Every structure is written in structure tokens, then in C-alpha cells.
Amino acid sequence: MTMSSPATAPGVDSPKLRDDTTRFLCGAAHRDEQFADAAIREYLVEKTRSIPQSPGVNTGAVLREAVAGRMRRKLRDAVLLLLTLVLLLTASVAALGPWLLIAVPLAAASAGFRIRPVVRQLATPTGRAPIIVGAIGGLLALAVVTFKAGSEFEGSSRYGSYPSYPSYESSSDDAEIVVAFIAVALIFGVLLADRIIVWLLLTKSFRRNRFRTSPGEELWQNEWKFRQLGHQIYADALARYPVEEREQPPDDEGKARVTVYRDYRPFVGAGRMFEPWSMALPLKPAHDDDGEPATMLGFTLPEIYEHVTNDLLKTGRSASLSPGHRLRDLTTSDRVVVSAVELIDHLGDAETAIVLPDKDKAPVRTADKSVVDDLVTRPREWMRYFRAFQVETWDRDVVISAHLTFGLDDELLYVEWTPSVLYPIDAKHREIDTWSPHSLRPLGEAVADLLRFPATLPRRFASAVMWMAPMDQPAGTFLPDKYGAMVSLRELVAEDNVDNYFQLTDVERYIKVLESRLLRTIGEFLESKGISVTEFMEQASQVTTNNVHITGPVISSNIATVGKARTGNVKVVKGRKS
Structure with missing residues (x-):
């Protein structure tokens, strides 16, 4: 008995592939700051770097969302730092102590996304200047807290030596308490507003069949203002990655695609x-x-x-x-x-x-x-x-x-x-399709952010003041890492295995x-x-x-x-x- 290969039915083609990779990566750029920073570091900071391609990914669209997400976080954390300074100057250290005790274990328990080593490496600021700025800011904050704690300790010691006399709070103390409560309320407001903006992006802007990579009709108020934050800073670098709604064009006839790689893997983008x-x-x-x-x-x-x-x-x-x-x-x-x-x-x-x-x-x-x-x-x-x-x-x-x-x-x-x-994009970045735009989840996340807030201050300070600069290259020398690619956008968020x-x-x-x-x-x-x-x-x-x-x-x-x-x-x- 012989068997023949089944004939292909005429007119039957393979079903069209959905193009979800771009929008999932755009969502990741707003949810995962480590991914956004790694993408910017690999693609935008070094103007001489080779450009690896990712199958089914609109590189320009993802990078623009990464820049917008990073700028939104920098503005958010800068405002939060100013409010924190007001809080430190007005609230008592004794009152802030229990908040810190609650924040540290909560922050440790919800450490966030698992960060891959290559993503962590790429997201690190370049050079000594950001580290110096961070150290100065940390020392200033420590000095304020130390001075405040010393003042409170001195005051409590003074009152403790006269137990028979009642202590009366001055009107200035009342004003400081009111300002401190207002500062906490404003901190919560900023955290809540940020969570709502991200939620609108994930559940409306990046929803299947509604996702757009270029400005047009707004799905919610000021959508494109938030999606275009910081673009002017990286205007020249982003110009290398035009945003196109259509599929990536095929390779030029008679030409070969060139990949210049660093590190160990030569086939960057292939997984x-x-x-x-x-x-x-x-x-x-x-x-x-x-x-x-x-x-x-x-x-x-x-x-x-x-x-x-x-x-x-x-x-x-x-x-x-x-x-x-x-x-x-x-x-x-x-x-x-x-x-x-x-x-x-x-x-x-x-x-x-x-x-x-x-x-x-x-x-x-x-x-x-x-x-x-x-x-x-x-x-x-x-x-x-x-x-x-x-x-x-x-x-x-x-x-x-x-x-x-x-x-x-x-x-x-x-x-x-x-x-x-x-391999597939990490499941945490694909779950946005299961979320409802009408949800109280942003409120719950903002409350959790507020409880963890004191423990997140070092990270927020780094986010607000640190920057990415090109690698230092002494005159007359050339660094291979400024030219070679190491990872594609898809590989930055790919899982370690199939689903x-x-x-x-x-x-x-x-x-x-x-x-x-x-x-x-x-x-x-x-x-x-x-x-x-x-x-x-x-x-x-x-x-x-x-x-x-x-x-x-x-x-x-x-x-x-x-x-x-x-x-x-x-x-x-x-x-x-x-």
C-alpha cells in the first residue's frame, strides 16, 4: 500500500497572524521601568549602535512608548521627592517611624517583576556623574532626617525634665501637622493619578483592534500628551526608527541584512x-x-x-x-x-x-x-x-x-x-487583554504604593535625577560596545520557554x-x-x-x-x- 502526500486545497492559505507583539511591548514600556530603560539604553543612547530586528515588532512605536514611560516616571518621582521634602520638614520622625516599619516588609514582599540580568545591566545609568548626584541627594536627605530627629529628641528631653508642667503645642506645630497631612494626601494623589494613567494606557490605548502607533483620535483625554512625553529629548535618535502602521518591509532584493554583534551570541534577535x-x-x-x-x-x-x-x-x-x-x-x-x-x-x-x-x-x-x-x-x-x-x-x-x-x-x-x-513574550505583559477599563485596581495599587512609599524613596530618587549618557570614549579610541548589538526588544521580554x-x-x-x-x-x-x-x-x-x-x-x-x-x-x- 502506498500513501501520497495530501494535496493542498486551492485557495486555502494560512490564517493571518495577529500582530500583538508591538502593543504588548508598548504596554511593557509603561509597566516595567527596567525594560523601558534597557530599551532606551540599547537603541537610543548610542547613536553608532547596530540595529537588531525583532520579528513582528514596530521598533519605533515601542521606543517612543519607552521614552514616554521613562519621562512620565521621572516627572512623577520628581514631584514625589518635593512632597517628601515638605513631609520631612513638617512631620515628626516619631510619626514617620511606624510608616517606615510597615513599608520595608511590604516593599520586600512585593519586589515587582523578576529582572533578567541583561535587562538590569542595560538599565544602569552610565558614568560616575549619576552616582555622584545620587550620593549627594542621599546625604542631604539623611542630614535632614538626622537634624529633625535630633531636634525632636532634644525637645522631648527638655519636656521630660519638667514632668509637672503640661506641654502646649504652638500654632506653628498645628500648622506643620496640617501641612504634613496635606503632603501625604498629595503624595497619594500623585501615586493614584500615575496608576490611573497607566491603567488607561493598558486597557484603552493598547487594547486589541484599538491600538494605534501614530497620533490620531484620542481614546481618553490627553492620551497623546502622555504618550509623547520626552520625545523631543530623543528626537534625533527616534528619527532612526520611523513609526509605520504597516508590516516591516522585506529585505531589499539582492541585499543582505548586516548584524554587528557584541558579547557571545551572533544571531541577535533570533532568540x-x-x-x-x-x-x-x-x-x-x-x-x-x-x-x-x-x-x-x-x-x-x-x-x-x-x-x-x-x-x-x-x-x-x-x-x-x-x-x-x-x-x-x-x-x-x-x-x-x-x-x-x-x-x-x-x-x-x-x-x-x-x-x-x-x-x-x-x-x-x-x-x-x-x-x-x-x-x-x-x-x-x-x-x-x-x-x-x-x-x-x-x-x-x-x-x-x-x-x-x-x-x-x-x-x-x-x-x-x-x-x-x-520564545513568547513574558506572560505578565500579555495579561492586559484580560483587564477591564472599569476597575478599582488602580486605587488598590495606589494604596499599596502609599504604604510602601518610604521604602521606595531611594529608587524614586534615582529615577528622578539619574540619566543615561553615552559610554565614555577617549579621544582616538573606539569602543566595540558602542557599535555592536547584544539583544533585541523581543528578547528583552521573552520567556525562558514555551507556554x-x-x-x-x-x-x-x-x-x-x-x-x-x-x-x-x-x-x-x-x-x-x-x-x-x-x-x-x-x-x-x-x-x-x-x-x-x-x-x-x-x-x-x-x-x-x-x-x-x-x-x-x-x-x-x-x-x-x-
Whole structure:
């Protein structure tokens, strides 16, 4: 009995993906100050930094909300600091003491969002000046409290020595108490107003089917005034990221996208590497039925790239192969990946001028076909070419990418395949769709903020007075970190894993399907050139069974996993994680 592949019904396309990633990230920019600061630090502060792309994200819209959110918080905390100063000058330390005792455990119990190390690192102000300002402000506040406590202690000691005489509060003391109560009320009012503004943004401005990235009809009073706070400060930097309602345009025909990376991961924006592998295949002639060697036909690297790409793009013909027929939307593009450290180390070379023609500007976003053709045949240690494949699934919650590169001489073909998975946006940033605009939650949050307020003063002081400045670069030197990208907006808020079992199996499905088709295509291509595929099939079998990293012929001693083994009992090589 034979089975045929199910035919695709005519006119049946994959359902349209919802584009929720942008609005969820816009909401995150107002809820999570660490994310907003990290986004500004990575994208806007350094004008020479390479721009990583995020699938399905309107970068300009998210950055504008990040700037607005940061400015709103700075204004809020500046007003709160002034009111706190009034409170410290008028209220007694004895009265404020119990408030502090309540605030510290409450603040510790509700520490807020879990902050990823990379987000914490990027959100830190640059240079010594913010730290100096913060230290001076802290010392002044401590001096005020100490003076106030000393005055109160001296007064209580004086009255304590005359127990027979009643103490009478002066009219000035009454006025101070009234001012202190007013200051507390105003502090609560500011906290409540801020919570209401954020709530309106999350439940109205960023609601599905109502979300807009450009000014237009206001969904609530003064909506766009709050959403455009601080834009003038970063006007030049934001101009690099135009806001567009439409989808991101495809890569220019005949051009390759350029990524200049810092740190360890070269494929910035693709997510976490998922079980990469490589193999080196000896090119030997096949033998016919009589045992005679066949005539080997030579081939070039552009030829095998083209053959493999055309075949992989045919993977999505069957709707049953991928849920939602997502593989039909598999895309491919050329990528040039450059190390920022080596880019700066090779300043003055002709190759460097291709990527960084102006040291005072960011690296180019795309490279011409001539650059691609040269890197295909002559890759540099610090600048490589990859053919990228990408499929978006689960309404862009999960994105699977793979980067492919070949190496070739008269005797060997080298194959390197690096899949990556971009996991869903953190669940806390997606819960806004379940909230009602008509809720008392902002009031409850404001009350909790008031109770925690004394313990949050150091953070609020830092928010109000500290700033982000470009990294110091001594004259005549160039810092690689000013040019290389490390993380995309999506990666800043991505979870560490999938949300459910189906997403897990889909990740495995798409990677295995593409991997299997890639290996079959390479085998068929080699056969068509009269090349023996015996050893290739042995290595391919090891890849599909155990996802092994193979550096030569299949010998048990040199088979090891790069990531977690899918099946089988193989040796695990410990290395640096992505």
C-alpha cells in the first residue's frame, strides 16, 4: 500500500497572524521601568549602535512608548521627592517611624517583576556623574532626617525634665501637622493619578483592534500628551526608527541584512540557539553497479545555496505538515554577521569600510550582492555569511529561525546549521487583554504604593535625577560596545520557554522538518554530482537521531551534543550556553 502526500486545497492559505507583539511591548514600556530603560539604553543612547530586528515588532512605536514611560516616571518621582521634602520638614520622625516599619516588609514582599540580568545591566545609568548626584541627594536627605530627629529628641528631653508642667503645642506645630497631612494626601494623589494613567494606557490605548502607533483620535483625554512625553529629548535618535502602521518591509532584493554583534551570541534577535550541529563531508566519487567510480561533477557554493533554498521553500506545500499551514510562510534572507570587537580591531581595512563607512555613524543595515558573493567563497574570521530561514507561529508568540552556512574545497564540504527559537513574550505583559477599563485596581495599587512609599524613596530618587549618557570614549579610541548589538526588544521580554505542550511540540516539529528536508536535499544534490553519499547518510542519521555535533567521520569518541540530546545515550560536551 502506498500513501501520497495530501494535496493542498486551492485557495486555502494560512490564517493571518495577529500582530500583538508591538502593543504588548508598548504596554511593557509603561509597566516595567527596567525594560523601558534597557530599551532606551540599547537603541537610543548610542547613536553608532547596530540595529537588531525583532520579528513582528514596530521598533519605533515601542521606543517612543519607552521614552514616554521613562519621562512620565521621572516627572512623577520628581514631584514625589518635593512632597517628601515638605513631609520631612513638617512631620515628626516619631510619626514617620511606624510608616517606615510597615513599608520595608511590604516593599520586600512585593519586589515587582523578576529582572533578567541583561535587562538590569542595560538599565544602569552610565558614568560616575549619576552616582555622584545620587550620593549627594542621599546625604542631604539623611542630614535632614538626622537634624529633625535630633531636634525632636532634644525637645522631648527638655519636656521630660519638667514632668509637672503640661506641654502646649504652638500654632506653628498645628500648622506643620496640617501641612504634613496635606503632603501625604498629595503624595497619594500623585501615586493614584500615575496608576490611573497607566491603567488607561493598558486597557484603552493598547487594547486589541484599538491600538494605534501614530497620533490620531484620542481614546481618553490627553492620551497623546502622555504618550509623547520626552520625545523631543530623543528626537534625533527616534528619527532612526520611523513609526509605520504597516508590516516591516522585506529585505531589499539582492541585499543582505548586516548584524554587528557584541558579547557571545551572533544571531541577535533570533532568540536562543536550539541544538545546532555541523558536519564535514569528504567528497568521494560514487560507484556504479559494476563498482566503477562515477564521474564527479564540480559545483560551487552559490549553486548549493540556491538548490537548498529553493527546496526548503517548498516545505510548506502540505497543510498537514504544519499546524495552521505556517510553513507555507517560511521566509529566507541573506545575513552578514560581524563581530564588533574584530570590526574595531580591523579599522582601516577595506572590508571594514563596507560595514562601517563612517565611524561616527552606525554600521550599515544592508550589504550589496557583491559583498555577499565574496563572503560566500572567502569568509573572514570576524565576518561571515549565512542563509537565514524563519517561520512565525502562534500569532508570532513563537519564532523559529535557522542559519545555514557552507564551506567547500576539492575534498570536503562543511555544513553548519544553527536553529534558534524566540520564545513568547513574558506572560505578565500579555495579561492586559484580560483587564477591564472599569476597575478599582488602580486605587488598590495606589494604596499599596502609599504604604510602601518610604521604602521606595531611594529608587524614586534615582529615577528622578539619574540619566543615561553615552559610554565614555577617549579621544582616538573606539569602543566595540558602542557599535555592536547584544539583544533585541523581543528578547528583552521573552520567556525562558514555551507556554504549553503544543508550542513545545511545534518547535520540535518545525526544526525537525526543516532539518530533515535540508539533509535530504544535500544528499540528493551530492548524488546528482556523482558524489558518494554513504558517509553523509551515516552522519545525517546521527544528526536526526541524537542531534550530534560531528567534526569528522562517525566515530563514537567524537560524537557529542551541543545542546540537550533528543534521544540516545551520547556524551555531553559542557560549554558556554547561549
